[in-house]
Amino acid sequence: MTQISPRHPRYASLRRRAGLAESFRSGLVVPEGLLAHGRGEAFDYLLGERTTASARRAARIAADWIRRARHPVLSVNGNVAALAAPEIAELVRLLPTLRVEVNLFHRTPARARAIAQRLRAAGVPDVLGVTPTARLPGLPSDRARIDRRGLGEADLAIIPLEDGDRAEALQRHGVRIIAIDLNPLSRTAQRADLALVDDLNRALQRIAQEVRRRSRRPLPARAPPSFDAPGAALEEIQRRLVRLSSSERRRVRSGVRSPARSSGRPR
Ligand code: PTJ
Numbered sequence: 001m002t003q004i005s006p007r008h009p010r011y012a013s014l015r016r017r018a019g020l021a022e023s024f025r026s027g028l029v030v031p032e033g034l035l036a037h038g039r040g041e042a043f044d045y046l047l048g049e050r051t052t053a054s055a056r057r058a059a060r061i062a063a064d065w066i067r068r069a070r071h072p073v074l075s076v077n078g079n080v081a082a083l084a085a086p087e088i089a090e091l092v093r094l095l096p097t098l099r100v101e102v103n104l105f106h107r108t109p110a111r112a113r114a115i116a117q118r119l120r121a122a123g124v125p126d127v128l129g130v131t132p133t134a135r136l137p138g139l140p141s142d143r144a145r146i147d148r149r150g151l152g153e154a155d156l157a158i159i160p161l162e163d164g165d166r167a168e169a170l171q172r173h174g175v176r177i178i179a180i181d182l183n184p185l186s187r188t189a190q191r192a193d194l195a196l197v198d199d200l201n202r203a204l205q206r207i208a209q210e211v212r213r214r215s216r217r218p219l220p221a222r223a224p225p226s227f228d229a230p231g232a233a234l235e236e237i238q239r240r241l242v243r244l245s246s247s248e249r250r251r252v253r254s255g256v257r258s259p260a261r262s263s264g265r266p267r
Contacts, residue, residue, distance in 0.1 A: 013041065016083065023082035028114050030106045033079040036161060043182040044199055046237045051206055054232035055198035061224050062158075062178050062194060063210035066095060068223050069156035069176075073128075075103045080160050080200060081115040085122035087204035092124050094211045101150035102129035105163075107142040139169040151175070160200050164188045180204070184230035184237075194226045197233035 004014045020037055023029040051059075066072045072095070074088060081088075081102075092098050102115050109130075116127040132145035134152040143166045146152055157170055160180035164187025167177045171191070179192035180203045189195040196203040 020079070020082055023078070026114070027111060028118060029078040029082050030111075032106065033077075033082075036079060040161070040182040040199070043184070043197075046241070047182070047197070047233065048240055049199075051198050051202050052233060052236045054227075054229050054236060055196055055203065056206065057227070057232075058194055058196045058229045059198075059203060059206040060210050061226060062196060062207050063214055064220055064224050065156060065176065065178065065194065066098065066158070066207070067211065067214065068219055069097070071099070071153050072097060072156045072158070073099045073101050073150045073154040074158045075101055075151065075160070075162075076115060076119065076129075077102075077104055077161060078106075078111060078115060081118045084160075084200050084204055085118050085124070087201055087208070088119060089123035091204060091208050091211070094208055094215070099150045099154075100124050100127055101147050102127060103143055103146065103151065103166075105141055105143055107145065136166070136169050136173060138172060139166060141165070144169070159188065159192075160203075162188050164191050167191045184233040189230045195229040195233075197229055 004011060004018060008014060017037070020029055020034060024031065024034055074091070076088065088100060092100060100119060102112050102119075104111060104115075112130045116130045119127050128147040128150035132147060134146050134148040136144040136146055136151070143162075151157060151170070154170075154175050156176045156178065158178045158180065159167060159170075162179070162181070167179060167188050168191055171177055171193070177192040177194070179186075179188045179195045180198065180200055181189045181195060182197060182199060183189060184195070184197045189197060196207075198206070
C-alpha cells in the first residue's frame, strides 16, 4: 500500500482511498465502486465531513426501528465490506437479531465469497447471500438475487451505498428501508423510509452508539416516526455554503488570503 504520512492534512481520507484501491486490486471492490466513493466524498465535503444534526436524529430513529424489527437485515456490497467490516461486526454483536447479507450489483461467485470472508474475518459469525436462494420480483439486476433466510424474510433492511431500484422493489415486498447515503438527492435516499445522509462509517458507529445507549431502556411502545432527512441535509448544506461563501468574501475584501491558498495544501 502507498505510504501516507500521518501528518498529511487529509490523512484519514487518503488512507481510506488507499484501502479501497487495495480492495479493488484484490477484487472485492469493482471499478464503479471507486467512482461511487468519489461521489460520496464530494457530498461529504459539502456536509463538512461530520455527522450533521439531522443525521444524528436519523441514527436515533434507526436504532429504535432496528431494535423493534422482527427480522432486520443489513445488506452488504463490495464498498461496504471494504470500508466498514469492523463496524458491521460491532453492530451484529450489539444486535443479535441483525442478519448480514451479501447483495451485489456486479455479482460473481468469487466476489460474493471474498466479501463474506472479509466480514467473517472482522467477526461477523454468519453471512447470508453467498449462494442466493430466492429472487426479488420486479428487479432486472443481479440485486434481485437474495437469501430466503435473509432479505427474503426481512421486515426491515438497511441498505448502504445503493441505487434506488432495489429500495423500491423491497418496499413493494413490504420491507421498511433505512438507507445510508451521503447524496441527499439520490433515489435511494429519497425513496427510503428513513435516510441517514452521512458517511457509512460514521453512520454505523452512530447507530451502534444509540443502540448501546438504549440497551437498558425498554423498547418504545411505538416506532418513532420518520422525517424528511434528505430535505434537512440539503438545508444543512445550503446554510453551510452560504456561511462559507460570505466568510470567504469577507476574507477577500479584507485582503487576507485563504489558509488553503497560503499553505498550498489541499483542503
Ligand atoms: O459491490 P457492488 O457490485 O454491489 O457495487 C457497489 C456500487 C457502490 C458500485 C453500486 O452500489 C453503485 O453503483 O452505487 P451508486 O449508484 O454509485 O450509489 C452509491 C451511493 O453511495 C452514491 O449516492 C454515493 O454518494 C454514496 N456513497 C459513496 N460512498 C459513500 C456513500 N455514502 C455514504 N458513505 C460513503 N462512504
